[in-house]
Each structure stands twice: as C-alpha cells, then as structure tokens.
Amino acid sequence: MVRTLVEYFIPVQEDKSTEYKRRVRLIAHAIFLTMIFALFYVLVSWIAGYYIGLLIMLASWFGYLILMILLKYGMNVIKIANLFGFIGAASIYGSIYFSGGFESPVLPWLASTPIVLLLIAGKRSGFFWAVVSVLIVLAFGLMDYYGFVFPRKYHASKETYFALSSQTGLVLIIFFISIVFENIRKSAFTQVIEQKNTLEKTLSKLKSTQSQLIQSEKMASLGELTAGIAHEIQNPLNFVNNFSEVNSELLDEMKEELAKSNTMEAEAIADDIKQNLEKIIHHGKRADSIVKGMLLHSRSNMGIKEPTDINALADEYMRLAYHGLRANDKFFNADYILEADKSIHTVNVVPQDIGRVLLNLINNAFYDVNKKAKESIAGYKPKVLVSTKRRSNTVKIIVKDNGGGIPPEIKDKIFQPFFTTKPTGQGTGLGLSLSYDIITKGHAGEIKVNSKAGEGTEFIITIPIK
Amino acid sequence: MLHHRLIIRFRDKEVKFVLFTLFLTVTVAALSAAFELTWRSAFVLAFGMYFLLGWFAFKQNDIFLKKLLVFGIAAGITELLADCWLVQSTGTLIYANNEPMVACSPLYMPFAWAVLLIQIGYLGWLISRKEKMWVSIVLTTFLGFAVIPLFEHWAKGAGWWYYVNTKMVLNTPYYIILAEGLICSVLPFFFKNIHKKDYKWQLPLGIIEGLWIWAAYFIAFKLVG
Known part of the structure; x- marks a missing residue:
C-alpha cells in the first residue's frame, strides 16, 4: 500500500539516466517517510499541548505534499530535494524557537537535514545544509547568550515526554531514511551487476562475431586473389609441362644415340636434359612459393614478424591484384607501376598481414580507376602507382591512383568497420578497417589518406624500421 | 501441501503483526502513565492501533483479521452500555470528562475495547489451535486477569480514568479483575467460530461479547464489588 502510494508520485522518465531515476525514487521515499513522521509529531504536539508546534507540523506536511505533487509533474529532483531541506529546516527552526530555543529538545533535529540531504541529494546539498544547520545553532546559541528568552509553548508537565518523543523520532527518521537509502543502493548495485553480466555476454558474442567476420574478410580477399594466383601458377606449370615433354623426347633421342654408340651426342643431349630439369625445378619452386603464400594469406592467427622484402611483396601483390581483376573482367585494363626504393632491403613485418593490406589498397585503387574508366572520359588513362620510400627510421609504401577519389564527407568514415561504398555483396566494409588495425596496432605504424574528388587517392603507409 | 505452507507463512506474518501491536500498545500505555499524557494519548492509541490493524488486514487481505x-x-460499541452502568449505577468509574464523549464514555472507548479484545483474543485463539478449548479458556482468563488490570493501573497514571468507592488492588478494583478475566474467557471460543464461519457471524458474536462484558461486570460487582 505504502509502495503503491509512493510509486504514484514517481514520474515516468524513460529518457532519464538510471542514477537520476534512483535519486527520484530515494527523494520520493524520503519525503513520504517525513510526511508520516510529521503526522506523528502532530499527535505528539497535540498530546503535549504544543499547539503552535502542531500547526508548524501540519503546515510542513502540506508543504511536503506539494513537493510530492511537483515531483510527479517533473520538477527537477535536486530542486525538490533542496526545497525539502528548506521546509524541514524551517519547520525545525520554528519548533525549536517556540519550545525553548537553545535548550529545546527539538534542537538535535537540526542534524537530520544535512544527513538526509547528503543521502538523497548528494554531497553538495549535504554540505550546504550542514552549514545552514550550524548557522542556526550558532544563532540560537548567541541569542541565548545575550539573554533572549525563548517562549515555551508546551505544557511544562509534558517536558520529559516531549524530549523523549523528539529524540526517539530523530533516531527513527534517520534510521528509516538510511534503510530506504540502503535498499535503493542495493537494488541499484544489483542492477549494475546484471547489466555488467549482460554486457559481458554481449561483448563475448561480439568478439566471436568479429573474429568470424575477420575470417570472412580474409576468405573474401583470398577469393579476390584466386584468379591472380591461377594466372601466376599457370606460367610455371606451362614451363614444367613443356620442359617435361621436351625432356621426354630428348631421352628418346639419347637412347637412340646410345644404341648407335654415339656417346658424344648422348652426352650433349644429357646436358640439355639437365638444363631443362633445372628450369623445371625453378618453376616448380615458383609454383610452390605461390601456393605457400596463398596458405599464409588464409591463416587465421596473427603471424610472426620476419625480415621481409617490401619491394618484392608489393610487386607480387600488385601483379596478383591486377591479374585477379583481369580474370574477372576481361575489359579491365590499367597501367600499374611499381617505383621501388632499392635502398630498402628487408623490414621486420608480418608478410601475410602487410600483403593483405597491400592487396586491399591496390584492389581498391584498381576498382576506382576501372569505375572511372567506364565513365568514358576523354583522354583518361587508368593508372595505379605503388611506390616505396625509405626514411631514416621508417619505410613508406604509397598506393596512388588517378580514380574518382573519395568525397570529403565520407573521408572520416572509410576506416570504420562495415563502411563501404561498393554495391551490396561486393564489399564487406572490413578491408580498410582491418588494414588500419594491421598497420597501427600490429606494426605500430600509421596509415593516412589524401584524396581529391575527381582526381584520385593516395594511401600512405608508414612502418617503423626496427 | 504448498497451499498449507503458504497459509502457515501468511499466519506467521499475522501472528507477528498482532504481537507487535500488543507490544506497541503496552509500551504506549506505560509511557502514557509515566508521563501523565491524559486522554489524548488514549485517543491516539485507540484510533491509531485500530487503524494499524485495519491497514494490515486490508494490505494483506487478511479475512480473519477483517472479521x-x-x-x-x-x-466495543455494545460495551458502552456496560460503561454507562459502571459510571452511573455503580458510581465506581470516573472519566476525565474534559474530552470528546459518546454516551457516558470517551469517544475512543469502542476502539480501545476493539483493539484489546482482538489482541488478547488472538493470543487465546493461538493457544486454542495447540491445546484443548478448556485449556485455552483457562489460560486466556488468566491472561485477562493479568494484562487488563495492568492497563487499568496505567489508565489512572495516564489520567484516562480511575475507580472510586470500591475495594482495590493498587488502582484496580477486585470486581474489575474478576470481570475482565470473565470477559476474556469466552474469546477463544468466539474467535474459533469467527475463524471457521463466514461473514454473517462476527457482528452478532461481537454484540454478544459486548453484552457479556456488561454481564461480567454485573456478576463480578455483585460478587466482590
């Protein structure tokens, strides 16, 4: 019943913070409890014949009721709390004045205002009302010291009863409001723990989804590579097949020459076979390295840093990207140039990660120039330039294109996860986001973008040399 | 089984609450006597306690307590007749008379009787649930002998009422002690019936109890007054 009554005065505040709602609940309960105590003191005053005290308590009761109504209609909760403090302090002041002033049994009630306000409205209000209470005590003390005679409006025979009721009431009101405070604090704490648990579960789900997405992005970029890889493997395989066939014929010839006991000719053929076998081995190794590279690219764990030839890496991924696009779109054509700084030997990086970044940036560059080329602009020649530069402590890799550029309004968003301008199904929106993480978090480097709409884009990767 | 457990748990709450009101009543009565709080404290005590019991009964939807x-x-209202007889016919009971009155009694008197009968009768009814009816009647009678005279003693100290022109122990007449024992003796029986039976019974039983109060005073006064 009491809870229903208090709940009636608590406003519905969907837009407010949990802390604000907690405070509203606390203040509503505190005012309601004080109203009950005020009524109790109306009876105490009546029995003690303290009629002016009775009137003061009735007036404060109506004051509290108005505060509850104001609370219901959305008045600021801190203002309500301080008005509550004001009504409380004023009624206590009045009661003290008419019941003996500095010697009044109601005087200790002045302690209740700062304590209660501290609990319900925070430190600032508590401090303010502590100062007010101390000033009131000082005022009464000074008045008493200078001989001011305070009226005693209650029956003299009821003095002990009046004092007993006052002190008991003071203990009880502070106790009850503290209980309300403790209950609401406890429930808020439980709520926070529940929210924390929910957030932890959500975070764990998000992390799992994120790792799945990262893997998907890797597989997507692997898909983009496939055509290039097929092209790259085809060349060594052709060599292997052709030289194998030639060797087979040469062995037949060698048999014939040996049958004729023509040793000189047989030895010459054997030399040719050996040369061919060396070429087969060379191209076999080349195919092997391509397959290994592909496997490295699809690996899900973070790789280990190792000295890597950045120029070779850039060259390899540029060609892979180009042939990949060519395989998908036979009308695609673009100039691609690598300007390698020969002073860069090896840099300590995770090759598959840097390869992924390069592939992503180069693919984007080719995509952009191809898109612009399809607009049939007169004299336009699609071009992608990858350059490497060595600085004193860093290595720069620049991927530059002369495509349509990035509109300024989306420039700040391109590194955000899931942001993509590609049509649905063509981009995951994770490529640049992952590239950003690989460079900044994985290699303590930085990645910058310069772009002019209609003129092209330039991505500058800076990696420290360690 | 679950239903039974729920009833026991509910009853526990009710028992605790009624015992709490009894403790509160005794405390306030003792303080009233100690500080001579006049009829006003009796007024607050009677109405306050009746309100408190009513609040609990409605909050918990406690049908037994409502009854x-x-x-x-x-x-309590029927008892006003007994009060008039004590004031006017025996001349032994004196009220302050500077307070709101109904008939010959203070305005709060029906509520004071209601609260006291509920509290003492409830204890008697609790005993009757464990013991035979005659045992609970005897124990409740002794409870009446013990508790109500204590209230009578405090009543004088607090300035609520007092007795004159009759043989007394402290401030309580012999006939009042005997009468109030008799008044309480029937409570376990009445409460058991109220608990078992439907809503039709508590009003006539209440009137019978009020008349029995009068009869008990009459018998006791004739015997030891």
Whole structure:
C-alpha cells in the first residue's frame, strides 16, 4: 500500500539516466517517510499541548505534499530535494524557537537535514545544509547568550515526554531514511551487476562475431586473389609441362644415340636434359612459393614478424591484384607501376598481414580507376602507382591512383568497420578497417589518406624500421 | 501441501503483526502513565492501533483479521452500555470528562475495547489451535486477569480514568479483575467460530461479547464489588 502510494508520485522518465531515476525514487521515499513522521509529531504536539508546534507540523506536511505533487509533474529532483531541506529546516527552526530555543529538545533535529540531504541529494546539498544547520545553532546559541528568552509553548508537565518523543523520532527518521537509502543502493548495485553480466555476454558474442567476420574478410580477399594466383601458377606449370615433354623426347633421342654408340651426342643431349630439369625445378619452386603464400594469406592467427622484402611483396601483390581483376573482367585494363626504393632491403613485418593490406589498397585503387574508366572520359588513362620510400627510421609504401577519389564527407568514415561504398555483396566494409588495425596496432605504424574528388587517392603507409 | 505452507507463512506474518501491536500498545500505555499524557494519548492509541490493524488486514487481505475488526468494534460499541452502568449505577468509574464523549464514555472507548479484545483474543485463539478449548479458556482468563488490570493501573497514571468507592488492588478494583478475566474467557471460543464461519457471524458474536462484558461486570460487582 505504502509502495503503491509512493510509486504514484514517481514520474515516468524513460529518457532519464538510471542514477537520476534512483535519486527520484530515494527523494520520493524520503519525503513520504517525513510526511508520516510529521503526522506523528502532530499527535505528539497535540498530546503535549504544543499547539503552535502542531500547526508548524501540519503546515510542513502540506508543504511536503506539494513537493510530492511537483515531483510527479517533473520538477527537477535536486530542486525538490533542496526545497525539502528548506521546509524541514524551517519547520525545525520554528519548533525549536517556540519550545525553548537553545535548550529545546527539538534542537538535535537540526542534524537530520544535512544527513538526509547528503543521502538523497548528494554531497553538495549535504554540505550546504550542514552549514545552514550550524548557522542556526550558532544563532540560537548567541541569542541565548545575550539573554533572549525563548517562549515555551508546551505544557511544562509534558517536558520529559516531549524530549523523549523528539529524540526517539530523530533516531527513527534517520534510521528509516538510511534503510530506504540502503535498499535503493542495493537494488541499484544489483542492477549494475546484471547489466555488467549482460554486457559481458554481449561483448563475448561480439568478439566471436568479429573474429568470424575477420575470417570472412580474409576468405573474401583470398577469393579476390584466386584468379591472380591461377594466372601466376599457370606460367610455371606451362614451363614444367613443356620442359617435361621436351625432356621426354630428348631421352628418346639419347637412347637412340646410345644404341648407335654415339656417346658424344648422348652426352650433349644429357646436358640439355639437365638444363631443362633445372628450369623445371625453378618453376616448380615458383609454383610452390605461390601456393605457400596463398596458405599464409588464409591463416587465421596473427603471424610472426620476419625480415621481409617490401619491394618484392608489393610487386607480387600488385601483379596478383591486377591479374585477379583481369580474370574477372576481361575489359579491365590499367597501367600499374611499381617505383621501388632499392635502398630498402628487408623490414621486420608480418608478410601475410602487410600483403593483405597491400592487396586491399591496390584492389581498391584498381576498382576506382576501372569505375572511372567506364565513365568514358576523354583522354583518361587508368593508372595505379605503388611506390616505396625509405626514411631514416621508417619505410613508406604509397598506393596512388588517378580514380574518382573519395568525397570529403565520407573521408572520416572509410576506416570504420562495415563502411563501404561498393554495391551490396561486393564489399564487406572490413578491408580498410582491418588494414588500419594491421598497420597501427600490429606494426605500430600509421596509415593516412589524401584524396581529391575527381582526381584520385593516395594511401600512405608508414612502418617503423626496427 | 504448498497451499498449507503458504497459509502457515501468511499466519506467521499475522501472528507477528498482532504481537507487535500488543507490544506497541503496552509500551504506549506505560509511557502514557509515566508521563501523565491524559486522554489524548488514549485517543491516539485507540484510533491509531485500530487503524494499524485495519491497514494490515486490508494490505494483506487478511479475512480473519477483517472479521475480528468488525467483531471488536461491535463489542466495543455494545460495551458502552456496560460503561454507562459502571459510571452511573455503580458510581465506581470516573472519566476525565474534559474530552470528546459518546454516551457516558470517551469517544475512543469502542476502539480501545476493539483493539484489546482482538489482541488478547488472538493470543487465546493461538493457544486454542495447540491445546484443548478448556485449556485455552483457562489460560486466556488468566491472561485477562493479568494484562487488563495492568492497563487499568496505567489508565489512572495516564489520567484516562480511575475507580472510586470500591475495594482495590493498587488502582484496580477486585470486581474489575474478576470481570475482565470473565470477559476474556469466552474469546477463544468466539474467535474459533469467527475463524471457521463466514461473514454473517462476527457482528452478532461481537454484540454478544459486548453484552457479556456488561454481564461480567454485573456478576463480578455483585460478587466482590
């Protein structure tokens, strides 16, 4: 019943913070409890014949009721709390004045205002009302010291009863409001723990989804590579097949020459076979390295840093990207140039990660120039330039294109996860986001973008040399 | 089984609450006597306690307590006749007379009787649930002998009422002690019936209890007054 009554005065505040709602609940309960105590003191005053005290308590009761109504209609909760403090302090002041002033049994009630306000409205209000209470005590003390005679409006025979009721009431009101405070604090704490648990579960789900997405992005970029890889493997395989066939014929010839006991000719053929076998081995190794590279690219764990030839890496991924696009779109054509700084030997990086970044940036560059080329602009020649530069402590890799550029309004968003301008199904929106993480978090480097709409884009990767 | 457990748990709450009100009543009565708080404290105590019991009964939807509240107030109003007889015919009971009155009694008297009958009767009824009816009647009678004279003693100290022109122990006449024992003796029986039976019974039983109060005073006064 009491809870229903208090709940009636608590406003519905969907837009407010949990802390604000907690405070509203606390203040509503505190005012309601004080109203009950005020009524109790109306009876105490009546029995003690303290009629002016009775009137003061009735007036404060109506004051509290108005505060509850104001609370219901959305008045600021801190203002309500301080008005509550004001009504409380004023009624206590009045009661003290008419019941003996500095010697009044109601005087200790002045302690209740700062304590209660501290609990319900925070430190600032508590401090303010502590100062007010101390000033009131000082005022009464000074008045008493200078001989001011305070009226005693209650029956003299009821003095002990009046004092007993006052002190008991003071203990009880502070106790009850503290209980309300403790209950609401406890429930808020439980709520926070529940929210924390929910957030932890959500975070764990998000992390799992994120790792799945990262893997998907890797597989997507692997898909983009496939055509290039097929092209790259085809060349060594052709060599292997052709030289194998030639060797087979040469062995037949060698048999014939040996049958004729023509040793000189047989030895010459054997030399040719050996040369061919060396070429087969060379191209076999080349195919092997391509397959290994592909496997490295699809690996899900973070790789280990190792000295890597950045120029070779850039060259390899540029060609892979180009042939990949060519395989998908036979009308695609673009100039691609690598300007390698020969002073860069090896840099300590995770090759598959840097390869992924390069592939992503180069693919984007080719995509952009191809898109612009399809607009049939007169004299336009699609071009992608990858350059490497060595600085004193860093290595720069620049991927530059002369495509349509990035509109300024989306420039700040391109590194955000899931942001993509590609049509649905063509981009995951994770490529640049992952590239950003690989460079900044994985290699303590930085990645910058310069772009002019209609003129092209330039991505500058800076990696420290360690 | 679950239903039974729920009833026991509910009853536990009710028992605790009624015992709490009894403790509160005794405390306030003792303080009233100690500080001579006049009829005003009796007024607050009677109405306050009746309100408190009513609040609990409605909050918990406690049908038994609701029925007891009707029984108590019916007995309290009927008891006004007994009060008039004590004031006017025996001349032994004196009220302050500077307070709101109804008939010959203070305005709060029906509520004071209601509260006291509920509290003492409830204890008697609790005993009757464990013991045979005659045992609970004897124990409740002794409870009446013990508790109510204590209240009578405090009543004088607080300035609520007092007795004159009769043989007394401290401030309580012999006939009052005997009468109030008799008044309480029937409570376990009445409460058991109120608990078992439907809503029709508490009002007539309350009136019968009120008349029995009168009869008990009459018998006791004739015997030892």
